[in-house]
Amino acid sequence: MAGIPVVDLRLFASDPDRLSGELFDAASKWGFLILTGHGIPLEEIDEVFNLAQGFFAQPKEIKEEKWMNTAQVGYDHKESVIGTQEGCVFGDVAASNLTTSNLSSWWTHARREKIEAFRARCHVLSSQLLTAFATAMGLPPAYFFPAHDPAKRPGNVLRLMRYPALSTQPDANLPSLGEHTDWGTMTLLFTKTAGLEVKSPDAREFVPVPVVEGALIVNIGDGLALWSDGALKSTLHRVARKASLYDQDRYSMAYFVNANADAPLKFLKRGPEGKFTHDERKLDATFGDYQAARMRLFHEKFDSDVDGSGPVLDPKFVAIVKTLGVAHGHAITYGSTGVEQAGVAA
Numbered sequence: 001m002a003g004i005p006v007v008d009l010r011l012f013a014s015d016p017d018r019l020s021g022e023l024f025d026a027a028s029k030w031g032f033l034i035l036t037g038h039g040i041p042l043e044e045i046d047e048v049f050n051l052a053q054g055f056f057a058q059p060k061e062i063k064e065e066k067w068m069n070t071a072q073v074g075y076d077h078k079e080s081v082i083g084t085q086e087g088c089v090f091g092d093v094a095a096s097n098l099t100t101s102n103l104s105s106w107w108t109h110a111r112r113e114k115i116e117a118f119r120a121r122c123h124v125l126s127s128q129l130l131t132a133f134a135t136a137m138g139l140p141p142a143y144f145f146p147a148h149d150p151a152k153r154p155g156n157v158l159r160l161m162r163y164p165a166l167s168t169q170p171d172a173n174l175p176s177l178g179e180h181t182d183w184g185t186m187t188l189l190f191t192k193t194a195g196l197e198v199k200s201p202d203a204r205e206f207v208p209v210p211v212v213e214g215a216l217i218v219n220i221g222d223g224l225a226l227w228s229d230g231a232l233k234s235t236l237h238r239v240a241r242k243a244s245l246y247d248q249d250r251y252s253m254a255y256f257v258n259a260n261a262d263a264p265l266k267f268l269k270r271g272p273e274g275k276f277t278h279d280e281r282k283l284d285a286t287f288g289d290y291q292a293a294r295m296r297l298f299h300e301k302f303d304s305d306v307d308g309s310g311p312v313l314d315p316k317f318v319a320i321v322k323t324l325g326v327a328h329g330h331a332i333t334y335g336s337t338g339v340e341q342a343g344v345a346a
């Protein structure tokens with residue numbers, strides 16, 4: 001079986017239809033692809049990796065000066081049976097990190113400007129990809145834009161991550177990040193270290209994603225899977241703690257592309273010749289409703305903080321997450337007990 005597809009974005013200029021077709025095929029088969037020729041210079045990617053390294057190397061007191069708030073700005077650190085990951089996020093609306101008071105003092109204005117420039121690069125790229133997906137689906141090129149207004153919340157979120165080195169070899173069965181799908185529209189992922197694994201199209205195994213220098217990884221989130229009625233796949237993935245790498249830090253950066261909270265959950269259906277048209281199914285919910293239920297369910301079990309005192313979620317939205325059927329993974333398995341454990345009102 002051929003591996004995870006590699007798509008060269010330089011085709012966009014010379015043969016946009018072919019490029020859109022290649023993206024669509026990769027995203028409908030694997031839900032993941034490796035993107036080369038994307039136009040973000042390697043030096044700029046490295047610069048942001050260096051900032052991540054510099055920040056995560058700071059003492060705990062500096063990093064913990066500002067914990068992540070509800071506007072998705074600040075630092076967080078999760079430790080659970082399935083791994084440790086620390087992260088730093090810069091807000092969910094354009095330019096918010098230049099003015100926020102919720103970043104550690106380590107983040108000087110000059111450093112924040114570098115982050116903002118990188119976010120702008122990622123934004124341009126994500127818009128280009130959304131255009132290509134819309135084109136491949138027979139929709140107007142700007143079809144996905146109104147639901148992705150950068151001035152509205154939540155916009156796209158850049159998360160710098162470190163999986164700290166361990167001093168002893170871990171149980172090889174414990175991943176550093178448990179299997180999950182991403183709940184946004186799609187994700188651009190940058191990493192220089194192996195470890196990411198994705199579920200194969202036949203769902204029989206997890207396949208390692210090769211690290212290709214200068215390339216980035218694109219994966220479909222629940223959002224595009226919902227829009228496309230499952231034609232584009234939101235694929236399970238995880239970070240495996242490879243025994244040989246347990247004593248090294250692993251860095252990655254994810255740019256989560258999100259539909260705005262107030263965007264209605266709209267469905268498309270696929271007709272003959274692969275064209276997508278509006279589906280009349282009415283769902284009285286927004287992407288915000290979907291994400292709130294999805295995120296909370298995910299984190300609840302992810303953090304192993306299930307003690308019966310979890311948040312009360314609106315059962316209507318939990319039902320929506322369940323019925324839509326794209327959200328899955330160990331961390332969010334809707335088994336007989338999963339939903340109750342997440343503290344859902346009866």
Ligand SMILES: O=C(O)CCC(=O)C(=O)O
Pocket residue numbers: 161177182189191196237239251252253254
């Ligand atoms: O660190 C990685 O390579 C993957 C991170 C990831 O899947 C996520 O943050 O959703």
Ligand SMILES: [Fe+2]
Pocket residue numbers: 180181182237
């Ligand atoms: Fe992910």
